[in-house]
Amino acid sequence: MSQPFRLNKEGLINRNKKISFTFNGKKLFGYEGDTIASALIANGIHLVGRSFKYHRPRGFFGAGVEEPNAKLQVEFNGHSEPNVNATEMELVEGLSATSQNCWPSVNFDIGAINNFLKMFFPAGFYYKTFMWPKSFWYKIYEPFIRKAAGLGVASLEKDKERYEHKFEYCDLLVTGSGPSGLASAYAAAKNGAKVILAEDKPRFGGTLLTDDVSIDNLSGKDWAEKIVSELKSMPNVTVKNRSQVFGYYDHNMLVMFERVSDHLEKKSKFTPRQRLWYIRAKETILSTGSIERPIVFGNNDTPGIFLSAAAKEYMKVYGVLVGKKPIIFTNNDSAYETALEFKKNNVEPIILDTREEHSSELIDEAKSKGIDIRFSHGVIVANGYKKVKSAKIGKLNKDKNSFEKIETIDCDCICVSGFWTPSVHLASQSGNKLKYDEKIDAFIPDKKKQHETSVGAANGSFTLEQSLKHGFENGAYLSAKITDTKTEIAIPNVNEKKYGAHDKFWCMPLPKNENPKRFVDFQNDVSVSDIEIALREGYRSIEHVKRYTTLGMATDQGRTSNLNGLQLVSNIENKIVPEVGHTTFRPPFTPITIGTIVGREVGMEYMPTRKTPMHEWHERNNAVFVDAGAWKRPRYYKQGNETLFEASKREAKNVRENVGICDVTTLGKIDIKGPDAAEFLNRVYTNAWMKLPVGKARYGLMLREDGIVMDDGTTTRISENHYHMTTTTAQAANVLSHLEYYLQIVWPELNVNVVSTTEQWAGAAIAGPKSRDMLSKLYPDLDVSNDALPFMGYKEIDFFGVPSRIFRISFSGELAYEINVKSDHGLFMWEKMMEVGEEFGNQPYGTEALSTLRIEMGHVAGPELDGRTIPSDVSLNGLVSKKKDFIGKNSLGREAFNVESRQKIVGLIPIDRKSSIPEGSHIVKDKNVKSPNPKLGHVSSSCWSVENNNPFSLAIMKDGKNMIGKKFFAVSPLKNKSIEVEVISSHYVDPEGKRVRS
Amino acid sequence: MLYIKCPYCGLRAQKEFSYGGDATVKRPNINEEVSNEDWDNFVYMRKSPRGKHIELWQHIAGCRQWIKVQRDTATHEIFQTAKVTEEIR
Numbered sequence A: 001m002s003q004p005f006r007l008n009k010e011g012l013i014n015r016n017k018k019i020s021f022t023f024n025g026k027k028l029f030g031y032e033g034d035t036i037a038s039a040l041i042a043n044g045i046h047l048v049g050r051s052f053k054y055h056r057p058r059g060f061f062g063a064g065v066e067e068p069n070a071k072l073q074v075e076f077n078g079h080s081e082p083n084v085n086a087t088e089m090e091l092v093e094g095l096s097a098t099s100q101n102c103w104p105s106v107n108f109d110i111g112a113i114n115n116f117l118k119m120f121f122p123a124g125f126y127y128k129t130f131m132w133p134k135s136f137w138y139k140i141y142e143p144f145i146r147k148a149a150g151l152g153v154a155s156l157e158k159d160k161e162r163y164e165h166k167f168e169y170c171d172l173l174v175t176g177s178g179p180s181g182l183a184s185a186y187a188a189a190k191n192g193a194k195v196i197l198a199e200d201k202p203r204f205g206g207t208l209l210t211d212d213v214s215i216d217n218l219s220g221k222d223w224a225e226k227i228v229s230e231l232k233s234m235p236n237v238t239v240k241n242r243s244q245v246f247g248y249y250d251h252n253m254l255v256m257f258e259r260v261s262d263h264l265e266k267k268s269k270f271t272p273r274q275r276l277w278y279i280r281a282k283e284t285i286l287s288t289g290s291i292e293r294p295i296v297f298g299n300n301d302t303p304g305i306f307l308s309a310a311a312k313e314y315m316k317v318y319g320v321l322v323g324k325k326p327i328i329f330t331n332n333d334s335a336y337e338t339a340l341e342f343k344k345n346n347v348e349p350i351i352l353d354t355r356e357e358h359s360s361e362l363i364d365e366a367k368s369k370g371i372d373i374r375f376s377h378g379v380i381v382a383n384g385y386k387k388v389k390s391a392k393i394g395k396l397n398k399d400k401n402s403f404e405k406i407e408t409i410d411c412d413c414i415c416v417s418g419f420w421t422p423s424v425h426l427a428s429q430s431g432n433k434l435k436y437d438e439k440i441d442a443f444i445p446d447k448k449k450q451h452e453t454s455v456g457a458a459n460g461s462f463t464l465e466q467s468l469k470h471g472f473e474n475g476a477y478l479s480a481k482i483t484d485t486k487t488e489i490a491i492p493n494v495n496e497k498k499y500g501a502h503d504k505f506w507c508m509p510l511p512k513n514e515n516p517k518r519f520v521d522f523q524n525d526v527s528v529s530d531i532e533i534a535l536r537e538g539y540r541s542i543e544h545v546k547r548y549t550t551l552g553m554a555t556d557q558g559r560t561s562n563l564n565g566l567q568l569v570s571n572i573e574n575k576i577v578p579e580v581g582h583t584t585f586r587p588p589f590t591p592i593t594i595g596t597i598v599g600r601e602v603g604m605e606y607m608p609t610r611k612t613p614m615h616e617w618h619e620r621n622n623a624v625f626v627d628a629g630a631w632k633r634p635r636y637y638k639q640g641n642e643t644l645f646e647a648s649k650r651e652a653k654n655v656r657e658n659v660g661i662c663d664v665t666t667l668g669k670i671d672i673k674g675p676d677a678a679e680f681l682n683r684v685y686t687n688a689w690m691k692l693p694v695g696k697a698r699y700g701l702m703l704r705e706d707g708i709v710m711d712d713g714t715t716t717r718i719s720e721n722h723y724h725m726t727t728t729t730a731q732a733a734n735v736l737s738h739l740e741y742y743l744q745i746v747w748p749e750l751n752v753n754v755v756s757t758t759e760q761w762a763g764a765a766i767a768g769p770k771s772r773d774m775l776s777k778l779y780p781d782l783d784v785s786n787d788a789l790p791f792m793g794y795k796e797i798d799f800f801g802v803p804s805r806i807f808r809i810s811f812s813g814e815l816a817y818e819i820n821v822k823s824d825h826g827l828f829m830w831e832k833m834m835e836v837g838e839e840f841g842n843q844p845y846g847t848e849a850l851s852t853l854r855i856e857m858g859h860v861a862g863p864e865l866d867g868r869t870i871p872s873d874v875s876l877n878g879l880v881s882k883k884k885d886f887i888g889k890n891s892l893g894r895e896a897f898n899v900e901s902r903q904k905i906v907g908l909i910p911i912d913r914k915s916s917i918p919e920g921s922h923i924v925k926d927k928n929v930k931s932p933n934p935k936l937g938h939v940s941s942s943c944w945s946v947e948n949n950n951p952f953s954l955a956i957m958k959d960g961k962n963m964i965g966k967k968f969f970a971v972s973p974l975k976n977k978s979i980e981v982e983v984i985s986s987h988y989v990d991p992e993g994k995r996v997r998s
Numbered sequence B: 001m002l003y004i005k006c007p008y009c010g011l012r013a014q015k016e017f018s019y020g021g022d023a024t025v026k027r028p029n030i031n032e033e034v035s036n037e038d039w040d041n042f043v044y045m046r047k048s049p050r051g052k053h054i055e056l057w058q059h060i061a062g063c064r065q066w067i068k069v070q071r072d073t074a075t076h077e078i079f080q081t082a083k084v085t086e087e088i089r
């Protein structure tokens, strides 16, 4: 065993299980229960990374979420993850960690030259340096900044892990399992409330694990264990460790990030890696504790400098010494506990206390143990480059702005404490304004904004007795409001050490002619002088100072720097801190993985896939699918080596010459019933609907209130008070909401009900000159003659024993029918049609052929009804009634809609009869004009006309109706094409519409 | 994420609803003469208040009813929800 800084007995790690890992290629080991940080420190390794701007050597500073420096690239369980906090990530077998932001290595980093060029990196250097000459930006400055500004590297591999989302509801969510959190959860649970207790760390108990206290004669740790095990046994309580509540959103919605299996060496296939919890809590207890803040001094970023509570945690939780010759530098009593802990482990600390000589319970104890305490003292500057070797310390004068005596003493670590900052991030996120508490020199939550109740250290109470009392009281009070139960719980007896007052001291002065860097924000390399520069340059608002200097803008959100930054600004500005104000806290509290945010919604699960009942037949027959919203539709059926172009041409030609069938199940279908259904349709559609007889269909056009075409489709009168409406595939959901809006809000007096039946019916269109022959074979008992079943006719009749509906409607412009059967019979219908249609040359056709057929007929669809066209633009003004009112009618009178040169749909053919015109092309008069070239219109839909065997397009053109016969250019800069075209009618095939009526 | 009380279904998450704009807008009666100004006001002109706003939401992934919600546009506080046939004061 060669871990020079591991204690023999102390700690909560499992010494029976060794875990091997590597750091920067070096093989090391730790124990189960270690973090990467504790295992490295046990091995005597402190230099873990380089700082962001100056590439200064950096080591560990904290022991948890507050850590600003130790962000590593970590490979484990098949992942490579950047910016992993080494103080939080648990050690797992085979893990391999490497330093970031250094090249070629953390020991010898070329970027460290920035440290000597620091005049180039002052506050605002992003805005000042690298600006001129402009042409240098792309080739020189940007690549340099990218290489230098190093965080980790995101993996380019697909993340194969499973991430989950979970939705929970509870009476009380408790965020943090320190004393106040445990007490709140316990009291609420005893009142029968549904409680979720969330703890970020692997171990429950918070400060109870490290503080020298007793509760009801149990150690803090044992008491926490007892309470947690009782909570775990209660059916109304969910207890979660490794779970951080990182966001407090509207209406008491909190979001929690659970690290389910990152710490496991093996797990089952379906165990997620991480889980995101959406928790809707009736009440929330914020027991998030507090974070120690440092005192600012020279070279305070040198590896080996720790927060004092972190040093204590490394000893008590991990059995690790952060050094063997420690200086404890403090302005308050809490660091004395760290000193006593060192002493207990036979290490001799020196305490430098900024306060004048005085006495308190802890000071007296330290004295009695023979610890060297130097009052009115502090560290001026740390010496050592990659590890602290000694410290220049000074005796402060009475005003604490200069020194009475300066000396240098040896040390291998400095543990610093500048008092405690409540973790108010969740309260602030909930909308709580926060207030400044002068007693503790920090912000605490103000009046409740939502249902958040802060207790314990998060609320500024730093004694165990008070924290427990608040916890029990608030847990009981909040839960009793919900469960109406009051269970008496005796508040336990507490034994803790009394702290004396802290010193309102946060930054060491510098002796004359000395100017070492004094860092406020370690992660973003923001020093005291940077903030001074920002203020000198006129920045006043703390939000501006923050952005200009990047203070508190790193991934640690300034957990250890915000308050010191505020103190500095308030000192220079001669304002008190609350006047300076604070910056806003935003979620997430700590970085979380993208995978967790995404959850299961990736790949095939990104959205539901809608398949028609005939889907498997299409698959079996080489259909190539296209997405139509969530639907999969056959685009074409590939035969041999056919291309899309060849296949769609073959399919469309076969419809024009023989007969084809197309799966039209995806069309939106809405069932409309009620005595006022006809009146309703009459108001919804632009054309007249009062006189449509039973058994007849009609084409209808729907507008929005602003006169723009919303959708089109056919509606059939099934019986007296029953209609079947079809919509386009894309607009199905919008049309239903639109109808519901008018029925529920605008015309509730109409007795009509609507319901979507899209998924109830399978649909197939039979189109082509031989479709009637095929229909008669499909329905031997049906009179299929033009008289008995005319265009827009409707019949209900069995299809080989299953009920079916026949609509004689056409989208292809050919003689055509649409057959609907119940979805369950869809595949049966399709296969029957393929079987019966063989003798007529029937072939299935996909959406590409369908488009070709409708385009050359001049039938409009989505590309023309694009939310910008009115009926006359698409030559459908014949469907606009002059006699009745309908949705959008009043808008059609608008002046711009009625000008002579209003846009209109036209057809385009290339002069060379060969070049296909790209959709989206602009129509211009002269292709050689330098842009902006006046645009006369745009190409909406293009196809290869199978009827005329040349390209044909639809376009919406300004003054379209007067353009027929003229020549223009269709230009597509995107495709680098410019094609000379002639304007013709949009009805390229069968302009009189004879075929559909034949 | 908002927590909206559907008068038919109870408290449901925002993702079950879709937003439908100002609920106080009244469509001119069908078949009635409307001045251009009134029509323009109905189609285009909307207030965008900071504070209390009565608006329509549709419980699209639930009962499909349109409902009225009185919400503070700045804080998202919801004061009251009601059926569209009911008044919110």
Ligand SMILES: [Zn+2]
Pocket: B006, B007, B008, B009, B010, B059, B062, B063, B064, B065
């Ligand atoms: Zn509902």
